[in-house]
Amino acid sequence: MADVKKKTIVDFRKMKAEGDKITWLTGYDYLTAKYEERAGVEMILVGDSAGNVMHGYKDTWPVTMDEMISHAKAVRKGAPNTFCVGDMPFMSYQISNEDAIINAGRFIKEADMDAIKLEGYTKSCLERITAINDAGMVVIGHIGLTPQFAAQLGGNKAQGKSLEAAVKLVKAAKDIEAAGASMILVEGVPAITGKAIHDAVSIPVLGIGAGSYMDGQLLIFADMVGYFDDFTPKFVKKYGNVGEVLLKSFQDYCAEVKGGQFPIDGVHAYKIKEEEAKAIEEAIAKEFK
Numbered sequence: 001m002a003d004v005k006k007k008t009i010v011d012f013r014k015m016k017a018e019g020d021k022i023t024w025l026t027g028y029d030y031l032t033a034k035y036e037e038r039a040g041v042e043m044i045l046v047g048d049s050a051g052n053v054m055h056g057y058k059d060t061w062p063v064t065m066d067e068m069i070s071h072a073k074a075v076r077k078g079a080p081n082t083f084c085v086g087d088m089p090f091m092s093y094q095i096s097n098e099d100a101i102i103n104a105g106r107f108i109k110e111a112d113m114d115a116i117k118l119e120g121y122t123k124s125c126l127e128r129i130t131a132i133n134d135a136g137m138v139v140i141g142h143i144g145l146t147p148q149f150a151a152q153l154g155g156n157k158a159q160g161k162s163l164e165a166a167v168k169l170v171k172a173a174k175d176i177e178a179a180g181a182s183m184i185l186v187e188g189v190p191a192i193t194g195k196a197i198h199d200a201v202s203i204p205v206l207g208i209g210a211g212s213y214m215d216g217q218l219l220i221f222a223d224m225v226g227y228f229d230d231f232t233p234k235f236v237k238k239y240g241n242v243g244e245v246l247l248k249s250f251q252d253y254c255a256e257v258k259g260g261q262f263p264i265d266g267v268h269a270y271k272i273k274e275e276e277a278k279a280i281e282e283a284i285a286k287e288f289k
């Protein structure tokens, strides 16, 4: 996919109108982003799931703005022509509109992201969406299973499973659209709730574990390639087995180093002219005898 033209929010609106599904994966580093762009992935989320996936934290809460900026910069280097989204980490936007604008602005100014995403639909979350949008940035809302609210949700559990809960999420989506978001991400809801949310708003609605009615799909890259194995959400489909490939490569390497099969001098070492090699051998032998 050499020289792909980077998509904009206008392209994504058009894709929604034409029923062309948007592809979205998380990415946290240069190499993965490079392969994602090569594959034609249309959006990359530099998610605060970096906390679990890249840093081994038990959840996303400890992730800092500085860590997110570092991941976002690496992703931008790997995927210069892909629409990239910086995910606002816990406590980067909760305190005030000013904080939210400053931190969203860091994603845009320091890491060249195209948009930011923030979780939640409380009164203050809606205010933050409006504030960041008014400052000229593209905002993506995030409802349903929102890990930054896990304590209040009683854990990372599927949401929108009753009529009352589904209606609440539909209302949330409408409020987020009215607040100025350009897209909504819905996470961890039954497909029928996903459809109700999708049908209630006019902006693109993307899903992760929210069924097939969405305008596009997101997955955590490390889940779908079979790399992250601490836990795997029910909605993940595995497209690869990177973990097994790594494990086997590391095991084979260890066995070959120990067994003397690696390296082979004529193959995995720098070569010099034979007479040079002979001269070195003779001189060293004479000097250190």
Ligand code: KIV
Pocket: 026, 045, 046, 047, 048, 049, 050, 087, 185, 187, 208, 218, 220
């Ligand atoms: O951080 C992330 O990867 C996310 C997705 C799980 C939706 O927010």
